[in-house]
Amino acid sequence: MIPLKTLGRALRPGLALLSMALLAGCQSALLDPKGQIGQDQKTLLITSVVLMLLVVIPVIVMTIAFAWKYRASNTKARYEPEWSHSTAIEVVVWSIPCLIILVLAVLTWRSSHALDPYRPLQSDVPPVEIEAVSMDWKWLFIYPQEGVATVNEITVPVDTPLNFRITSDTVMNSFFIPHLGTQIYAMAGMQTKVHLIANEPGEYFGISANYSGHGFSKMGFAVHATDNAGYQAWLQKVKASPQKMDDAAFQALAANRNDKEQYPVTYFASVQDGLFKALLDKHMMGGHKHEGHDHAATGAEPVAMCTSGDN
Template sequence: MRQTILAVLSLSAIAALLTGCGGDMVLLNSKGPVAEGQSNLMLTAIYLMLLVVIPSALMALWFGWKYRASNKDADYKPTWAHSTAIEVVVWGIPVIIIGILAALTWWGSHKYDPYRPLESDKAPLTVQVIAEQFKWIFIYPEQGIATVNEMRFPEKTPVSLRITSNFTMNSFFIPALGGQIYAMAGMQTHLNLLADELSPAEGFRGFSSNYSGYGFSQMRFRAHSVTDAQFAEWVSAVKAGNGTSVNPEAVQKTVLDQAEFQTLKDGDRSKHQIEALVARATTPEEKAKAEAMKPYPTKPHPVTYYSSVEPKLFESVINKYMSNYHGADHTATVGHEAAASEAHAGVEHATVAGE
């Protein structure tokens, strides 16, 4: 009986939380069609499962009360063994619910596939995302700019994200706009999002939902949904080296190239690991090497704007790991293939002109 009461109280607490009590239930406070659809699927699944859980809990309480030892009016049937009606209920209803859940899961998996482009009258904005140690880098290939720990995009415009990692596995997540998707070294994952409305002044919360080391808690960023005019103004300001006019707390820099990209790796070990290496050092060289290490950050990297980006920087991050895997440098291959493609296009153009 005590366990049943605890179960009912737990379900009541969960139900209260799902109604929005007790804080910002961002998963149920969606700001885009993807997050809204996923939230509705989750709530539908919970309601269907409660069709079994709530009656079971109520019947457990009722049976315990009805057949208590002091109730002399309760039916006593020591030879009872089977009831077809009970078997139909306890097996039939769960089977029906599981079937409905299976159908919803199949439909939702295709409807809200993160790789599936969103339907819209506006052309999607492409953003390349790199999970760096321990920060997020956003490259806008069409605009020729890049940012660290901040993403901006126009409202009601599909955002096509191409995501990879430059160290261990992470998980890209903006709860108000959609589900999470993994960022993995040497691989590219896709995520399509859209904001139905403008974000608050502080932006939507974004972070890594996959533990990736001592600096994991610092992998936080802000996603700002703005008007088309505000987005164009921001892009122009960043390209002109004046991004701080839009965000005074940001740091404005010039170009994000390979040299600058290497400097974005924060730290070598955690503070405790460095102290342990220094304590265990057996030679002056080992101690000096350990003392020279930089500790991981204890706060997120400041928002940084870059007025230009080295071409194909995102692709080079992926190819770096793929070349190691296959034992060859694919960076040169990509450049060779691009040049060959351009030459082939030139030949075709000349052929058509000659005809």
């Protein structure tokens, strides 16, 4: 029988090549931001990692160097069994980490305010308002300024602030567009906010970053960033839809809980006034349990009500 250690050594090169092949088509959206918020978060992430590596790398190098220098076969290495203290070493091993922690504390304080998701972006361009509702297992997007709605797709103009107001009609989810940055939770009976911007045209994607049940993996949506002309053309396409988003349409949409396939992109040419606020009020006043659907069976729990709808 081949020893496990020998087998592991033999398989190691193959496993490394397999890992490289599997990851070859992967792209890290977090490290390829297409908006100012995402870019600022990338800079913060890289800066924090570099600062921490100022400790990690020397420790790794010194561990290897000490092990080599003081190996049993090196008879030239000094042997000092009674050695117990060095002021110089103590100063180095304590002062450098303390300085790094101080710098990280300042970065954290400043970035926590500068990248606050509730903080509106400063721009001369009027923002686009989008109301996002997480459902089973899809996203409903309402454009209150334009009076239209979509399912599993949003289109936004580039270099324009995007003001998202987010809630949930079911369990807690998490709204996240990796290329633009900042994920934030969607909770029933509560309104959360996030302000983003797309600075480059392109086709991006959005996800729910919080496991919420069997259909969690189907909660992806398309994000199209285009120029103003393309945005207006898309709005005209949506307004040409024969469907309208009113209370009856919303109930029909909520009743469709297919967790096997992703819900198709759907357009609604008009939206009932106050639909988003009515959804918030419904859950704040006690909500309702979807008949024939038990989230406990999917491993997700209902979210407790909040006393305020404007958070």
